[in-house]
Amino acid sequence: MSIKINFLNPFGTDAYNSLIHETMSPYLTNGAELVVTNTKNCPENIDYYYSKHLIEEAVFESCIEAEKNGFDAVIVGCCYDPGVRVARELVDIPVIGPLEATMQLAPYYGHDYVLVTDHHKAIPYLRDMVRLYGEEAHCLSVNCIDWWVTEMIQDTAGVARDAVSAAAEIRQQVGAEVAILGCTIISASYEKAVREGVYPRDMGILNPNTAALKVAQALAELQAQGSYGISRKAYYQSLKDRNADEFERVRKRFGNRRPNDM
Incomplete structure (x- = not known):
């Protein structure tokens, strides 16, 4: 079983990617793969909350893409845990917030x-x-x-x-x-x-990087073994499960929207 984990830097720049990969890779085990990426076309500075909310839109789309691209888990790489809970509504793979x-x-x-x-x-x-x-x-x-x-x-x-x-x-x-x-x-x-x-x-x-990596790998392995899944009963219920047509309309109109290039 080979687990593929996406560490998503939410900062809108690749400036931090190599540092993250260098310091997290030694903790990979059991053939797990770590791919460090970053959000695109969104603010580079998450310190201010206006920018943070714009970044979260990019986080949602990035998590959807990660699942489509075969990743088994996503770590959203900031201790604000930006967009983590909303992203769990959108994908079935584990989405990990480092602080949590x-x-x-x-x-x-x-x-x-x-x-x-x-x-x-x-x-x-x-x-x-x-x-x-x-x-x-x-x-x-x-x-x-x-x-x-x-x-x-x-x-x-x-x-x-x-x-x-x-x-x-x-x-x-x-x-x-x-x-x-x-x-x-x-x-x-x-x-x-x-x-x-x-x-x-x-x-x-x-x-938190190490903690998030180990939680991501553990949950991904459990999911691969059929022992993990997100409850869609209430908190993480997805709009696409309740009303697929409405979900597609929302996605078509807003889902691929990005803030203007900064």
Whole structure:
């Protein structure tokens, strides 16, 4: 059984693709294949919510295309988990949000955790995500390292340095056992530094990219074995199942719409 996973960078640029592939590929097992792609013809900066919503339209279409192209799972590569739940309505393959996956795995590493994200604007958004995922009892704090994604790719070593420092300091301040690096590019920067021998592996620092990869592979393998499927009873019920004609009309009119080239 060979699983094919699409890591979809939602940033509208291929600037981050090689970093993601380099730092995730070592964790592939059982012949699984990782293909890193990015959204097209949409904003490159997901930090602001207007751009984020435009990007989510591209995420939906990319997930549909991934399923058509034979992928067994999609990881939407941002800890905002942009468009993940809507995409699950549209496709039958697993769609993974890195933040959700890491929160689900965190109890295997420690009782409670802190989230270390990129910048001040992300803090309230991730606090909302903590509530959405029902993790208030385990997430003790959400803090940032004051980096923006467009700057991170220019200095991954600096990002790793600040992430390691912040994870240690904030865990000590609030008494948390582990830290989640609440940004896929922070996580990739940290992983790169660890693999280069700059820092020893800290088992208390959780990498959402790795967590998402393992959840994606596990669910894809279960689906291939006939032991996983998305319930269409309510929350993830698809319009195409309820009214196929309406779904096709919506898709024809809006589905292939893209924001103007930026």
